Amino acid sequence: MALKENKGGRLYEQVAGHITRMIEARTYRPGERIPSVREMSAQKRVSVTTVLQAYGLLESQGLIEARPQSGYYVRSRFSSAVPVPDTSSLQGDPTKVSIHELTLMVMKDLFNPNLIPLGAATPNSHLLPADKLNRILAALARKKSLESIKYDIPPGYKPLRIQIAQKSLKANAVINPDEIITTAGCIEAIDLCLRAVCKSGDTVAIESPTYFGILQSMESMGLKALEIPTHPSEGIHIDTLMFAVEQTPVKACLVISNYNNPLGSCIPDEKKKHLVSLLAGLDIPLIEVDISGELHFSDTRPSVCKAYDKKGLVLLCSSFSKTLCPGYRVGWVAAGRYQPKIEWLKFTSSLATATLPQMALAEYLQSGGYESHMRKVRRVYACNISNMYEAVIRHFPEGTRVSRPAGGFVLWIQMPEAIDSLILYKLALQAGITLSPGYLFSATRRYKNYIRLNASRWTDEIQQGVIRLGKIAHTLVNAL
Template sequence: MPPSAPRSTQTPLYKQVADKVAKMIADGALRPGERTPSLREIGEQQGVSMSTAVQAFVELESRGLVEPRHKSGFFVKAPPQVLPDLPGPPRVPMSGSLGNRHASLFDAVVAGGVIALGGAVPSPDILPTAKLNRMLAEKARHAGARGVMYDLPPGSEVLRRQISKRMMKGGAVVAPAEIITTCGATEALMLCLRAVTKPGDVVAVETPTYFGILHVLEALELRALEIPTDPRTGLRLDVLEGALKNQQVNACIALPAFSNPLGASMPDEAKQRLVAMLKEREIPLIEDDVFGELPFGPKRARTCKSYDESGLVLFCSSFSKTLAPGYRVGWVVPGRYYHAVRMAKLTHTMATATLPELAIASFLSEGGYDHWLRSVRSIYKENVSRMRRAILEEFPTGTTVTTPQGGFLLWVTMPAMVDALELYDRALAKGVSIAPGQLFSLERSYANCIRISCGDQWSARMAGAIRTLGSLAKRQVK
């Protein structure tokens, strides 16, 4: 006998059961056209008799929520007037903690019908989506048990061999055994920070910098020391050097290659100087290189890791900007902190997804990656150029835009009276998402700045979005 359901003196039992099914329909757990649980399943789940379950579904049918189908059971009935889907989950207000602001931006990025200029995410129309998915399916067919088992740290050996070869192009000689695969570059950054810091430590970061880094610092209870960044040459080493003389710094995070959001590119001599400066003080450097493979020129620049002789540089990257953000495959070269990072990986996500690792390894091993990169670099270069021209034409007089030499991000500085958060809200109401400048500093700086992604093909739709943004910004100037 099924357990007895709690009885209510106010609401008949069959109506209680009907209300629970109705809530599942209202919440979207059961969608129009889907089969509901059977009468027997409802009886067992709710601890009621078959007759009560029948009464509950008669009630649901009378409410217009379900309909019976001969020999098939009950199905959720489509409402007479179908309302448009809401744009993803309820949007978190762009206020409060950095985590809330971060979540709000990504709610907008994934919302249906929104032109997503706010997230640094390449369009699937640009990426080699079909080829990668075929490779993923092939690996699923032939991997056998390996495909469904944990790929424990350090992760896929075949992928680590391919990454080792890629690292050579940035001047770093790294053995496959020195590499640990991760769930994207964000996890790599978090693992590195867990390995080299403890709560309360001070971490030097660029400003403005990628809000994901600031979110990780906030989550790990670390203090950020914001160092100004030149929009062309990156981290201001003179300011950093002065800061290191005056206070304790436990780690440094730098984005030397086409930084997020400025698109700055640190000269090789500056990278060498940065590594030497930190080595002198035994301060670990976490190098974020997610855009490193996307220069507009013929070849990529050297990495900070290529100048590292002491193991103090922890190199982080991923394939999210070049191949497949949704595969969540990244890596870290932790240097002398290898064992600490490996243990952090085991306690954080344990393993990186096996099949995406194998699919990307196949893509790299076939030898077409460099050809693909040349193609996508050309697309991003054209997108950035067109978007930049459009912004300067449509935005208020006095607006400036960065001129990155790689990647696909633009940093837009508008007249001081323009509030980026207000522009964000008004633009989102018009179906356009942007990243307001306040996200890129814990000090809530850059109130008149926005980051624009050029990760989608230039089109009339993109041009229209820029006109909309420009018009909204001009209203704030008047």
């Protein structure tokens, strides 16, 4: 339909109004691309300049964003009326970690394929390039059969380490492939780092909340956790960390720098630089986990702390588990000055990382296609996070607070005090739904009324699951 200037406003305002209505009606959802400038100009029979003005207006209103060489996308919309979850307070003394019983119990349910999967933080398997990866792997097994079944001793498969070093440039880190050691997933990388810098009884400063796998590693090593308040968007509270390390000797600090699991926080780059320099001044190693750093919803990938490391004190851990293939079990650590020690620890603990998956990943990364895969994944996750966010604020009891992640695919939800997340967990299980109770994410069991939900998928079934969870949460509040 052609538009004309009329009382309804200038042409560009009419075009902007049209798009706004489409976004409100959810014809275009958060994370989705809207028509290109040329398409819109042809559709509305207005000039390209008019559409550019309209899109400029929508951008200034925060409704859409331009992504270079890609087009215009609907931005994720979080409600300013719904607060983010509280930032935890500093605990007094370091705590011995003991969460394994609860984790083991919950883990079995989280991976039960018959339940609605809101619990485990696994990526959306429909988005993973499984066919391509497996084709490459099968072809390599045939073509390089002897090489692929040999040990590939630490530091690991060189062509893959080169690809990882190249990928790190996007996070502003210049890493020599020889500094990298491949591991069985990110969790082995974390485990090796903790073993390299700590011994049983030592204290590690960690974000609160943090991923339970980290707590389990610490528990198995007999380490104590000093939980530092962590803001839902800006990450670890640096002043409090510095105050805490003055009072309590810590052997290391460990952060999930980009899109913390479960909180979604991402330490701003300037703050990362400050953190690295303060810790370097105290000679405290920083173990950095960046497993979700590539799942950013905006155009630019956040940096890693490692980018600011001048003393080799940052040990950067990551893997392909959130982006490509959790089951291949390939991760890595860029270990700075701890490289020789970690290489030795890797050698003594598991001898080598599986060869064939490393070869397949190296070839996949060399073959191109990774970036377009990631562009798609980011768009879908941005969209799914928005959808789940909206469903939670619509269906959960009043007073519920929800994180607003700018990347990744999990939501951290603080419900009214009356709700015990473990009771909610058990009732949800009976209704065929899994979730992760807040207790898992702290050594001090402080997140009683919190849960983590996985938003990597958004289907009718998942939506019904969230609505059902909201109803159960209401019954728990009303029971009081």
